[in-house]
Amino acid sequence: MPKRETSLTYAEHLQLERLLSCQVRQSEKHGRPAHDEMLFIVVHQAYELWFKQILFELERVQATFSGPEVDDRSLGKVVQGLGRVVEIQKLLLQQLDVLETMTPLDFLDFRDLLFPASGFQSVQFRLLETCLGLRRADRLSLDERPYDARLPGADRQRLRDAEGRPSLSDQIEGWLERTPFVSVAGYDFREVYRQAVTEMLESEAALVGSNRALGDTEKAAEIDALKAARARFESIFDEERHRALRAQGQWHLSWQALQAALFINLYRDEPALQLPFALLSRLMDIDETMTSWRYRHALLVQRMIGRKVGTGGSSGHDYLRRTAEQHRVFADLFALSTFFIPRSQLPALPEELRQAMGYRYSGSGA
Ligand code: HEM
Structure with missing residues (x-):
């Protein structure tokens, strides 16, 4: 490979001058420098960088699922790609440990200067939720206003655009519905x-x-x-029953998609x-790690501000704990x-089907 004539430096490639001049403490600007505000800013900025990487990964994953096949x-x-997302999420969870080296009193040194800014306004976090499949209608309402009401117009538009595209959850549903072998x-x-x-x-009843x-x-x-167990099973065997439960929000996936997911799990x-x-397992990892983060963040918030309302105006810990359960x-x-x-x-698969799902290597006969 011919050598490239370049004088590119590490700092230029990473645009370090710009990056490292973005940590501006409000407390310093107001003439009462609070040491821990630097940590607060760096941790949040690191989150936003990782959100960017996660969205980048999801974009490629979603492109794969965008066609008819x-x-x-x-x-x-x-x-x-999804495995990478999970590893990043684990890092994000750990970053809360670093932030918790700041005590509630250290936080109070600068908290009043943050109003009304809040993580609630992180458009990348909202995009991440939306791309994965959290729907507007399924979101908890904070104060009767739409969840994106506090965001600037351009961010709201980005969210609307994302909401207009199929989410990963929609795409997985379509892919599952097309799974061969189920029927x-x-x-x-x-x-x-x-x-x-x-x-x-x-x-079991006879026993x-x-x-x-x-x-x-x-x-x-x-x-x-x-x-009761039999009635539960009917919700996946009986299409009408499933439709009724889906309308109540008890299932998200279609009847066909659920059966394919069940089939994949049983005959994995x-x-x-x-x-x-492996793909379904990574999706569960993403959901589980996200939920762990939500719980952990809710606990951190309780530790930092107790029952005070958030800088974004929510009930704080209580609202966040409920998102962990519902989002x-x-x-x-x-x-x-x-x-x-x-x-x-488990019923054995017909031999012909097993053959069709296996890898068969035959000698070349040479
Ligand atoms: C001292 C540390 C922190 C405190 C006290 C805190 C507090 C809060 C509170 C009270 C809320 C609810 C909305 C509101 O009323 O403001 C919230 C939401 C949120 N925070 Fe934090 N937070 C902290 C750290 C972080 C970090 C490090 C992140 C990482 C990006 C983050 C991301 C978010 C997000 C994404 C939401 C919206 C959650 C949702 O609506 O589901 N927060 N935070």
Whole structure:
């Protein structure tokens, strides 16, 4: 490779002069320099840089899913990209430890100068939530105003644009709906699985009935629990039931997508399903790490300001704790575990289907 004539320096490449002149303490400007404000600024800026990287990764992942079909060969890159996002999220979680070396009194030295600025106005955080699939209608309302009301017009427009595009959750739903193997000639996963579950629950009910160690009340309670389990299973077997629960917000994913996700989880050892399973696992990692961050941030806020209202005007800890519970994007994938049955009771796949999902190497015959 020919040598490039360049005088590029480390500082120029990274634009360090600009970057390192962006830490301006309000406390210093107001003539009462607070040491810990520097940490506060650096930690938040580091967050924003990592948000930028996460959005950059998601952009590539989403591009892969944007066409009518997803090239299987690109799934490895997708799983790798999402894995990177998860590792960054873990870093973001740890950064709160650094910030917590600032005590509440240290924070009070400059907190009054921050009003009404708040992390609530981080447009990159909102973009991240939106790209993943958090919908406007599912967001907690802070004070009856839209969640983006406090943002400048240009940021609001960026969010509206993102909301107008399919989210990763939408794209994954479409991809799951197209999963082959779930229903092929002579094999319908739903029917076969429904049969296996019915047999399993019936044999459990028979065992309860013949168990002499249980009294009548205990038996009735066990039978009720099995009936409840059966009713739960109906929500994935029965399309109408699923539709009703989805309308109540209990499921996000479509009926077909859920069944494909269940199939992938149950038969994940089949070679053709290993990458799809890894992909679903990374999505759960993203959701779990994001939720951990939300809880951890809520606790940090409680530690720093107790029950005071936030600089952005929210109820602070209480509002943030509720977002951890409600702002979940891939909660359906977690709920699916309700419908797993032990491997020993799992119906075997038809041999022809197994062959189709395997890797077969045959000798060259040379
Ligand atoms: C001393 C440290 C911190 C305190 C006291 C604090 C406080 C708060 C409070 C009270 C809110 C609720 C909105 C409001 O009323 O202002 C909030 C929201 C938020 N904060 Fe923090 N925060 C701190 C550190 C951080 C850090 C390091 C980040 C990283 C970027 C961050 C990002 C956010 C985000 C994204 C929200 C919006 C969350 C949502 O609406 O789901 N905060 N913060």
